[in-house]
Amino acid sequence: MGVINLEDLKPDMLLDDDVLARNGRVLLRGGNWLTEKHLGIFKAWGVTEASVHRITRDEAAASAAEEIDPTILKATEERMRSRFIHSGTEHPLLAELLRVCIFRNIQKLES
């Protein structure tokens, strides 16, 4: 099991734990299979992550990265990393910030 980001959740994944809204209300119990409709509800209620069966955060991130042209990915990553020289990216917050910024920059290039 692993906790992964909302954007990496897909229909037919098996939920391990209950998903709670920000106000603590249970939106879906663990043991359910996710559907498109659930994902919409999670987003509307401000859910940012969920724990699902047999996939980890790193695997989810890696599979999202697979969809990007490796040359563009590498160039963008290098450019972004140069801004993190003082902060480093060892801390989980900075590692995720770097990852999100790389994706955001690539999306901007595409649009």
Place this chain on the structure above:
Amino acid sequence: MRDIAQIISADQSLSARLLRLVNSAFFWFPSRIDTISHAVTIIGTKQLRDLALATSVIQMFKGIPGELIRVKPFWQHCIACGIGSRILASFQKMPNIESFFVSGLLHDIGQLILYSDNTEQAKEALTLSAEEGKLLYISERNVMGLDHAEVGGLLLSEWRLPKSIEETVRFHHRPAGSKRFPMEASIAHISDLIANAMQLETSGERLVPILAKSAWDEIGLSTSVLAPMTQQMDQQYKDSVDLFLEGIK
């Protein structure tokens, strides 16, 4: 409650800016809000007062000489940081998220004072950062003996703004120093980092500042908030930046 609506309504350009803001992606209200008194009822008195303060401060500094600081990118970064603080506060379910917006917005305001009063030293600090890749607030301390966060704190104390805002600004680079408002200072610290990484313009700093790990622990959120947060920041920034910077070149 009627008083604040009356005071704001008497200032036409302020009312117009606020009404545009409450009808923007900042709030996503389903129907249009056409009067300040309606806005007060829906958003709240304190909240509207804070937003009025935010738009007025930017207009106040409109004429500052821009030799060392480019005023527009400066405020663009500040607005991004304010928006980020506001979103983090909403994830935290804090009361009055607009006061977080104001604190984030004003976090670098000390630069405007520091760089217009000490031009030569400020130049030296900027050069040091550009040439040696040092963080700007560290160069400021090396050259001038104090940094923009301290100057900002002093300014806001002179202005008699709420202590929470003053402390947030003073401690945004070292949030652990804030004894009374650790959550507020931590939120501004993290939001500044995020706004810098997103490159939503810059107040002079081009690098992501050093993370005070205690700040992220204080906020206690999961890193999974970053993806939706940056999307919301982009959206709110795009929808409000021109409105705040009306008339600023």
